[in-house]
Amino acid sequence: MDELPIGRRVAYWRSRRKLSQQVFADRLGKSKSWVDKVERGVRRLDKFSVLHEIADILQIDVQLLLGKDPERRSDALTCIDQVEVQEIRAALERYDAMTAYFDAAPQPPPLVDLGKAVNHAWLTYQYSRYGELTRSLPKLLRDAQAADAGSAGDEVRLAANLLGQVYQIASSVLRKIGECELAWLAADRATAVAQRADDPLLAGIATTRVGNALLAMGRARPALELNVNIAHRIDTSRGDPAALSVHGQLLLQGAMAAARLGDSATVDDLLIGAEEVAGQVGGDENHYWTSFGPTNVELHRAAAAVELGDGGRAVETHQRLAEPLFNALLPERRAHHLLDLSRAYAQIGDVGTAGEMLLRGDRLAPAEIRCRPLAHEVMADVLRRTRGTPHCHLAELAEQMGVGV
The missing domain is CATH 1.10.260.40 (lambda repressor-like DNA-binding domains)
Known part of the structure; x- marks a missing residue:
């Protein structure tokens, strides 16, 4: 090298x-x-x-x-270090709205410019560029907080909506890299701000971030109850694709929490419900940045099977996927699935293919494999169970991840 x-x-x-x-x-x-x-x-x-x-x-x-x-190192360009975690923490600990109650709010950026920055941040996340995102998050958080604190009149709801989205982005990427408590804090902030934005769908999708953070902290039962409770409160009677997507995504996250509890009956019920909703949406869409649709339902079906310890079922689900539809999904979704698939192959004893899935995921979205603690655990398991010398490419990836061969 x-x-x-x-x-x-x-x-x-x-x-x-x-x-x-x-x-x-x-x-x-x-x-x-x-x-x-x-x-x-x-x-x-x-x-x-x-x-x-x-x-x-x-x-x-x-x-x-x-x-x-x-x-070439995972802790350089693609990941985050503790200095940057502390910068995000400091940004999350700001209370511009409370300060503005007593004094003039900080000079906020134009909402048009902030909206463009938020959209870019979402795409950065969905393309799994976590290092780039985490380094831009502190400023984006400060800008969105200032805009929310300094808004007035017709701009109040829009500013709150944008801040709520930034909190969701922060929660999502922090959970990916293992900062679960900060992820919960950001998600909790997102739900509160969404209510001020008077946007039920924003509040609904923010709930999935709370549920994900709770699940990452080992709180599967409240994650399940929260997701299902809010799913039933989303109004889907008008057939609005955005409302259906948020409702369906809540059901999917509920299914993942049920899988963590080992409740296969609830998993099946929730997946069937999500599948029906996806059929109403039609194709795989990205309303409220959910990537919700029939293909994403199947990805969650496979992931839930892995959580239940049924790797064979997860592999069968993957083999039924229509390849063009899978390839049309955003990189984060596909690489996340390949990580789940690696776990599935490891569960059925095929560690060679499990390693291949890690390599495929790394080629597609390196940060999804190199930055996630779960991926490090899977890599360590694959190496430990590999007979003889690991394939050179797998050994090189393990070295770059900092996982001992």
């Missing part, structure tokens, strides 16, 4: 920490010219004391400065 010059590694992490060359130089007690020469490779970094000081300022292990190309 090619080595990245140490100066470029310094530049990469300085940029990731949002430090200008001047600020970085000031903290080091060096000149900006010195930093520039180091980053361009004109000046060598050959003193360990300086390397350790740089690592301390950048809040990384010194081995990252001495090691491999960070672009």
Whole structure:
């Protein structure tokens, strides 16, 4: 594996920490010219004391400065580190609306621009670019909070709607990377803001984020009850595709919670209900960013089977999928399914194919495989049960994930 010059590694992490060359130089007690020469490779970094000081300022292990190309590492471009988690936490802990009650609200961005940024963030999530998303989230959270706090008149509901969406995006990506308590906090905020936005469907889909966070924290029973309760409160009588999608997605998340409880009868009931709703929607749509439709129902059927320990049923469900419809889904959905399928093959003892599913998922959406703690567990299981030497590509992916071979 090619080595990245140490100066470029310094530049990469300085940029990731949002430090200008001047600020970085000031903290080091060096000149900006010195930093520039180091980053361009004109000046060598050959003193360990300086390397350790740089690592301390950048809040990384010194081995990252001495090691491999960070672009090939899961904890570099595609994932998140604890410094960035703390930035998101700080943004979630802001109370601009309460501050604005006493003082003038922060200057909010135009709602048109904020709306474009929110749409871009949703697409970034659904294309599984989690590293890019988590690094942009703190600013997006602050902007949306400021817009919500500073809105008036006809803009109040729109600003609340946008903030509610940002909280949902934050909850979804935080859950993916294992920050479950923060995911719950963001989801809880999303439900409250959705009510102020006077949007029942936004509140309904925000409920699925709460349920997902609860499930990730091992609270399957309240996750099941919440999803099913709110599903029955969504008005689908007019046949509105958006309402049907939200209703159906609540049923699917309820099915996943029931599967975690081992309640196969409830799983089947909820999946049948979701399948009927998907038939009314027609094709696989993305109303309220749900990706809901007949194909997504089948993906959840397979995932629920895996949770119930029935890997064979999950594989059979996958084999019935229409390949063109599956390939038309967004990368996050497909890679998530391939991770579930890897677990399914491992359950039936086919660890070779389980490894192939991980590789397919990584080629499609690297962050879905490299960033998720669940994927790390599956990779460790596959390696442990592989007889002989793992395939070179699987071994390389394991190394990049930080999973021992």
